Amino acid sequence: MATTMPAPRRAAFAEEAAEVEVLHANLDKLKSLSRKIQGSMSRLEVSGRTVQEAIGPVYGNTQKLQTMNANVDRLLEAIERAREPFDMTKSEERILRSRPERVGLAEYISSMDRTNQALRELKNSNMRSNQQAISELTGLLQLGTQSLEEAFRETCRRDCQPIEPLGFIMKGAQFPRLPSNKTTQLRTINAQVYSYASQASPNELSPTAKVYTHERGQYMTLSLQNLAAASLSTARKMGSADAIYKKGSNGVGTYAHGILGMYLAEYDNVCQIFHRNEWRPVFAATCQASLAVFSSTLRDLDNHVKSNIVTDCYLAYEIVDVVSNTSFELENRTGELKQAMIEALRPVRETAKTSLSTLLNEVRSRIQQMQTLPQDGNTVPITAEVMQRLQIMSTYLSPISSIMRSLGAGGWSAPSSGTSAASIPTLKSFDVGADGKLLFSAYCTDTMDTLLSNLESRSKVLLKGKSVQGVFLANNVAVVDRMIKSSELSSLLYDYQPKIDGWKKKASQLYTDAWKETSIHLLDVQYTSKQPRPPSTGQGVDSAAVVKSMSGKDKDGIKEKFRNFNLSFDELVTKHKSFKMEAEVRRQFGKDVQTFIEPLYTRFWERYHEVDKGKGKYVKYDKTQLSSLLASLS
Known part of the structure; x- marks a missing residue:
């Protein structure tokens, strides 16, 4: 049985069916459009291939033409650059062949800078066609450098007239420096030449530095030549050949002062003109000629000292x-030339x-060669000479x-010998901490010991009798002692006195030995076991009692x-007065004799003077007279 659908539902289905039909219709249209578009794309692709095949050769030819055109432009630029050095050579040659003072130093240096820059660029290009230009620019730079060297030389020479250093030394004035405007100009020129020369010869002085060292070196040498000549002339012996050198009488001190002043001034000039790395070699080269003359002068002075070593050794010490x-002053102020100065000094220092x-x-030699000595015991000149030397x-x-x-x-x-044994280094030679004053004191002591010991040994050969030997030695010791105390030696020879006292004692012993022979006559023999003790009066020995107790033979012995x-005493007194004695020696020997003889004579006289019974036949002096006579010996 058929089912009947309600009316609303049938209407809804009908509407949906209609929409489906519309969608199908649109889909058909879309497919149709896609087919048309696809056909159009196919036709467009065919057309593109046709156009590409037609235009491709034309586009390739255009690219080739563009590349060729770029290559031609670059070639033209290279040709233009290659032509620039040739064109530049002509323009810069006009400037560089002129004198710097004509075109102006600044313009001249700018031209050299441009030329140098162009030369560097040409060398970097490695183009064979540029070799001629490189050669021409190199020649121009050499020409420009030579012109700047000449300008540098002329500027130097304007202030290189020799001066007289003595005038500046006497006035205490500074030695002249180059004016600031000149140092500025020289510095500018040197900087330009140095930059060029350092490329060619980096380990050598620049041409301007060589010019400077020659011109200024000659200026210093000529300026100092009079001081060098004065140093030699003042060393010559004008009077006696035995004249001792007087401190400061030689011109070497003034010469050294002049060298110091000129070198310090020149160092200031060098620092103002040259680069810092040039200071040392330029300064050393500038001073080289004058230092050579200085070294030669010192060698000549050294030969003079060697020929007059005894009288002129002090000149060596002064030098x-x-x-x-x-x-040392040069080292402190410049940091240079100390070693060169020490080398110049070496011969004199060794002497x-x-x-x-x-x-x-x-x-030693002079004393041992003495053939005679003063017979009165007087001193010999060598003693004062040696002490004066010290x-x-x-x-x-x-x-x-x-x-x-x-x-x-x-x-x-x-x-001393020809090989100079003193110059051979030893371990003790390196005692840099040694006290110079102590060493000098030791040397003085050695000298005095050498002097006195040789005089003593020579006197024993040439002088007869210990008394005159003692006087001779004492006199020379007195001169030594006096010359020490009257000079600066007294503050330096702090330990000399014990040695001097030792020599004085030795001299006194020699002198009093002769008086010991006299004292033998004042000794008597007492046999206390056989004879009774002489009676005493409470005032001393009773001479009358002593003499009375003696036998006739003993009395004759005492007489x-x-x-x-x-006889012996009078002879010694006469001899004592005849000796030439220094005042202090006479006082000391008189005192020594009195101290030695008077007690012996007093004792002997007190015991035995009554043997003469006051007649003065045997007893010539009473004890008071003898004491006065002995006192007069001082």
Whole structure:
């Protein structure tokens, strides 16, 4: 049985069916459109291939033309650059072939800078076609450098007229420096030449530096030549050949002062003109010629000292002092030339070192060669001369201390020879902490011992009798002692007195030995076991009682002793008065004799003077007279 659908539902189904039909219709249209689009794309692709096949050759030709055009442009640029050096050479040549003062220093240097820059670029290009331009530019730079060198030389020479250093030294004025405007100009030129020269020869002085060292070196050498000549002329012996050198009389001190002043001024100039790395070599090269003359002058002075070592060794000490101080001052102010100055000083310093032993040997030799000595016991000139030598040496304490420290304690005792044994280093030579004053004191003591010991040994050969030997030795010791106390030696020889006292004692013993022979006559023999003790009066020995108790033979013996004493005593007194004695020696010997003889005579006289019974036949002096006579000996 058929079912009947309600009307609303049939209407809904009908509407949906209609929508489906619409969708189918749209889908058919979309498919149709897709087919049309696909057909169009196929036709477009065919057309694109056709266009590409037609246009492709044209586009390739265009790219080739563009590349070719770019290559042509670059070639034209390269040709233009290649032409630039040739064009530049002509323009810069006009400037560089002119004088710097004509075109102006700044413009001239700018032209060199441009030329140098162009040359570097050409060298970097490695193009064969540029070789001619490179050669021409190199020649222009050399020409420009030579022109700048010449301008540098002319600027230097304007202020290189020799001066007289003595005038500046006397006035205490600074030595002249180059004006600031000149140093500015020279610095500018040097900087330009240095930059070019350092590329060519990096380890050599620049051309301008060579010009400077030649011109200024010659200026200093000529300026100092008079001081060098004065140093030699003032060293010559004008009077006696035995004249002792006087401190400061030689011109070497002024010469060194002049060198110091000129070198300091020149160092300031060098620092103003040259680069810092050039200061040392330029300054050393500038001073080289004048230093060579200075070294030669010192060698000549050294030869003079060697020929007059005894009288002029002090000149060597002065040179050591002056040159050492100058070298230290240069080192402090510039940091340079100390070693060069020390090398120049070396010959004189070696002579100064050997002089110490030479002087000792000279003392020995002179004394041993003496054929006679004063028979009155007077001093010999060598004693005062040797002490004067030590006094003078004390005024050169600083250089002598330095020399002695290099020798070491006792190093001066080495015998002088041609090989200079003193110059051979030893371990003690390196005692840099040694006290120079102590070493000098030891040297003075050695010198005095050498002097006195040789005088003593020579007197024993040439002088007869111990008394005159004692007087001779005492007189020379007195001169030594007096010259120490009257000079700076007294503050330096702090331990000399015991040695002097030892020599005085030795001299006194020699002198009093002769009086001991006289004293023998004042000795008597008492046999206390056989004879009773002489009676005493409470005032001393009773001479009358003593004589009364004696036998006739004993009395004759006492009379003979008085007679012999009188003869010996009078002879010694006469001899004592005839001796030439220094005042202090006479006082000391008189005191020694009185101290020795008076007690013996007083005792002997008190016991035996009654043997003469006051007649004065045998007893010539009473004890008061003898005491007065002995006192007169002082």
